Amino acid sequence: xxxxxxxxxxxxxxxxxxxxxxxxxxxxxxxxxxxxxxxxxxxxxxxxxxxxxxxxxxxxxxxxxxxxxxxxxxxxxxxxxxxxxxxxxxxxxxxxxxxxxxxxxxxxxxxxxxxx
Amino acid sequence: xxxxxxxxxxxxxxxxxxxxxxxxxxxxxxxxxxxxxxxxxxxxxxxxxxxxxxxxxxxxxxxxxxxxxxxxxxxxxxxxxxxxxxxxxxxxxxxxxxxxxxxxxxxxxxxxxxxx
Numbered sequence: 001x002x003x004x005x006x007x008x009x010x011x012x013x014x015x016x017x018x019x020x021x022x023x024x025x026x027x028x029x030x031x032x033x034x035x036x037x038x039x040x041x042x043x044x045x046x047x048x049x050x051x052x053x054x055x056x057x058x059x060x061x062x063x064x065x066x067x068x069x070x071x072x073x074x075x076x077x078x079x080x081x082x083x084x085x086x087x088x089x090x091x092x093x094x095x096x097x098x099x100x101x102x103x104x105x106x107x108x109x110x111x112x113x114x115x116x
Numbered sequence: 117x118x119x120x121x122x123x124x125x126x127x128x129x130x131x132x133x134x135x136x137x138x139x140x141x142x143x144x145x146x147x148x149x150x151x152x153x154x155x156x157x158x159x160x161x162x163x164x165x166x167x168x169x170x171x172x173x174x175x176x177x178x179x180x181x182x183x184x185x186x187x188x189x190x191x192x193x194x195x196x197x198x199x200x201x202x203x204x205x206x207x208x209x210x211x212x213x214x215x216x217x218x219x220x221x222x223x224x225x226x227x228x229x230x231x232x
Contacts, residue, residue, distance in 0.1 A: 037223075043205060045159070045223040091159060102147070102211050102221050103172055106159040 002027045004094050006107035013082055014115050020078045021110050023092030029053075034068065034075040035093040035104065045091070051075065082114045118142045122208050122224035129198055130232055137193045137227045139208030148191045149209040149221065150183065152176065159207065165191065198231045205229075 003026040013019045025034065036048040049059065051068050059066050063083075067076045079086055089111050093104040121140045129135050141148050150162040163173040165183055182194045191210075195202055205228050209221040 035221075042225075043228070044225040045207060047220065047222070050220055093159075103149070103161050103164055104151075104159075104221060105161070108158045 002029075002032075002094050002096055002105040004092050004105055004107035006092055006110050008110045009108070010111045010113070012113040012115065015084060016081050017114075018078060018080050019082050019112065019114075020076055021090050021092075021112070023075045023077070023107060025073050025075065025092070025094045027094060027096050029096040031096070033095045033102070035095070036066070036075075036077050037091045037093060037106075039089040039091065039109070041088070048077070079112075082112075084114050084116055087112060087114045118222075120208055120210055120222050120224035122206075122227045124227055125225065126228045126230070128230045128232065131200060132197050135195045135198055135202075135229060137195075137206050137208075137229070139191045139193070139224055140189050141191055141208070141210030142212075142222055143189070145210035145212050145222070147171075147211045148183075148185070149211075150193045151207040151209065151223075153205045153207065153226075154201075155204070162193075162206075195229075198229075200231050203229055203231045 005024045008022055011019055032053045034051045038046040038048055049066055056068050056070055063080045065078045089109040091109045092107045095102045095104050120142055123138045148165045151159050152162050153159045161174050163177045163183055164171045180196045184192050205226045207226045208224040211221050
């Protein structure tokens with residue numbers, strides 16, 4: 001069975017601070033996919049990134065960056081120079097299905113509050 | 117940009133009533149999903165659907181739930197006799213079979229169900 005642990009439940013920062021959201025996953029499969037989703041107060045789920053288990057190259061996209069470490073089963077997400085609009089719940093998720101059938105196992109989410 | 121659409125955005129119903137939540141997946145996607153999020157909790161997988169049949173379902177998806185693709189565009193979730201604990205946000209999602217986004221789930225904005 002798959003498991004995603006987001007140990008942090010709530011984080012509060014002041015605007016312009018950097019913040020890292022932690023994610024630890026468990027799976028016995030060697031091929032898997034990791035995701036981050038953002039859920040703003042309006043409730044929809046917004047896709048942020050997907051990483052394949054065989055691609056450990058870390059990525060930077062604007063103010064967002066991701067650190068994938070297979071050795072520690074972690075897939076952390078950093079927001080640089082946070083903004084009030086970043087306030088949301090952030091979910092890490094894992095899928096082990098091959099092909100297109102993508103059943104996701106979600107973590108419990110981290111509520112990020114960015115204060116002006 | 118193509119998107120998954122869901123109706124209604126919010127439905128209030130009495131316990132024991134039947135509810136149908138509707139979704140229009142992205143047109144060239146072939147995998148469809150329903151997920152559920154009880155208020156303040158994590159997003160949970162309910163069911164996946166491919167080639168006009170259920171490909172996987174969770175233990176939450178009991179006999180009170182059913183899914184259907186009645187025509188070429190809609191994908192529905194029916195709850196036969198709602199219970200208080202069915203109150204949640206229900207997300208529809210779809211994914212492509214091939215291409216660079218294979219396995220990436222595109223979520224709708226959710227349908228909030230309130231059972232009184």
